Amino acid sequence: MQLPITGDKKIYRKHAASFVKHAVGTLAVYDSTKRYDFKPQKEENGRVYYWQSVLEEYRERRLKPKT
Numbered sequence: 274m275q276l277p278i279t280g281d282k283k284i285y286r287k288h289a290a291s292f293v294k295h296a297v298g299t300l301a302v303y304d305s306t307k308r309y310d311f312k313p314q315k316e317e318n319g320r321v322y323y324w325q326s327v328l329e330e331y332r333e334r335r336l337k338p339k340t
Contacts, residue, residue, distance in 0.1 A: 283322040286313075292328050293335075 289311075290297040304313045304321070309331060313321050 282325045283314075284325050284328060286321045286323070289323045289328055292325075293331055 284292060286300060287297055290300045293300070295303075300311075301321075303309050304311060310327075311323050311331065312327050313323055315321050
C-alpha cells in the first residue's frame with residue numbers, strides 16, 4: 274500500500290528490520306522504548322508496519338559520518 278500524496282510505501286516489521294540492518298526483536302525494543310522515532314503503525318490484524326521514508330531517514334542519519 275502507498276500513501277496517495279507522497280507514494281510512500283508500507284514496510285512490515287520483518288522487512289523493515291532487514292532494511293535498517295537490525296534484528297526483528299531489536300526493532301521491536303526500539304519501538305517500545307521509543308529510542309528512535311520510527312512511528313510504528315498497527316493494522317487491525319495486529320501487524321506492525323513503518324513508512325519507508327521514516328526508515329530511509331534513519332539509515333541516512335546512521336550512515337552519516339560523526340563530526
